[in-house]
Amino acid sequence: MKKIIFIVIPIAILFCSFGKMSSFPVEKLHRSSSLTTLTEQRLLDRVKTIKQFISTNSKYNNELAFFIDMRIMSGKNRFIVYDLKNDKIVDQGLVAHGIGSETLNNEELKFSNANSSFCTALGKYYIGNDYLGKFGKAYKLYGLDPTNSNAFARSIVLHKYDKVPYEEQDRAICHSLGCPMVNEIYYGRIEKLIDTSKRNIILDIYY
Numbered sequence: 306m307k308k309i310i311f312i313v314i315p316i317a318i319l320f321c322s323f324g325k326m327s328s329f330p331v332e333k334l335h336r337s338s339s340l341t342t343l344t345e346q347r348l349l350d351r352v353k354t355i356k357q358f359i360s361t362n363s364k365y366n367n368e369l370a371f372f373i374d375m376r377i378m379s380g381k382n383r384f385i386v387y388d389l390k391n392d393k394i395v396d397q398g399l400v401a402h403g404i405g406s407e408t409l410n411n412e413e414l415k416f417s418n419a420n421s422s423f424c425t426a427l428g429k430y431y432i433g434n435d436y437l438g439k440f441g442k443a444y445k446l447y448g449l450d451p452t453n454s455n456a457f458a459r460s461i462v463l464h465k466y467d468k469v470p471y472e473e474q475d476r477a478i479c480h481s482l483g484c485p486m487v488n489e490i491y492y493g494r495i496e497k498l499i500d501t502s503k504r505n506i507i508l509d510i511y512y
Contacts, residue, residue: 344374348385351511356389358429359507365431366504371495373400373485375414375425375512380474384487386495398491401469403483416512418448418455423482427512428453431505432463440464444499446485446508453510459483463508465492485510 351372359365368390377383382397405423406414417424428450435444443464448456461484468479469488479486485508487495499506 344377347374347376347511348372348387351509352387352389352392355429355507355509359389364505366502366506369498369502369506371432371506371508373508373510375402375416375427375510379478380470380476382473384485384491384495386498396491396494398487398495399469399471399473399478401466401479401481401486404480405483407480414512416452418452418459420455420459425483425485425510426453426456426459426461427510430456430508430510432499432508433505435499438462438464440466440486442496463487465489 355370359367370387370389372385372387374383379401382399384398384400385394386396388395402425403423406416406425408415416427418426428448430446430448430453433445433447435442443462446456446461446463448454463485466486467489469486470478471488471490
């Protein structure tokens with residue numbers, strides 16, 4: 306009787322370094338169950354658009370961009386850190402959307418660029434300077450499209466909040482007043498990327 310020998314081969318997972326990204330323990334990087342074939346294709350389509358935009362705008366970081374897919378429910382990882390040079394996801398996390406974006410049927414979201422709408426606004430943003438506000442250190446966001454041109458006037462910023470969970474879950478998370486709002490631990494990682502970037506990073510919120 307022949308013996309069947311099973312050989313287990315470890316797989317090394319390599320991550321591209323952006324600033325201090327290489328120091329992140331592997332277990333700390335999120336792996337989302339939310340990225341279906343359709344969500345991956347939407348991401349790739351947006352990556353292509355952002356690459357084209359950045360290629361004609363030298364003020365923006367051409368190695369790294371942030372993406373938020375608003376078709377993914379808020380309890381799943383939908384804030385994506387993407388390596389534009391090597392075409393791969395390097396980190397993911399939860400992100401809250403504006404309470405004004407909720408609808409009665411709780412199935413589809415609505416989006417608005419209007420003042421006092423408390424809605425998330427779709428479009429390309431660039432991440433500006435940081436400041437100390439209600440939630441501690443936050444980053445000013447500047448809209449680059451007609452759909453989010455009022456971001457600065459609306460005080461839409463990227464910030465952390467201790468009520469945003471770290472792990473994925475099957476129910477919706479808390480809401481913001483229109484800002485992309487993330488978990489404190491995850492914020493610590495993207496904060497390092499923003500602070501060490503020599504150029505403004507693009508944040509793309511799409512649906």
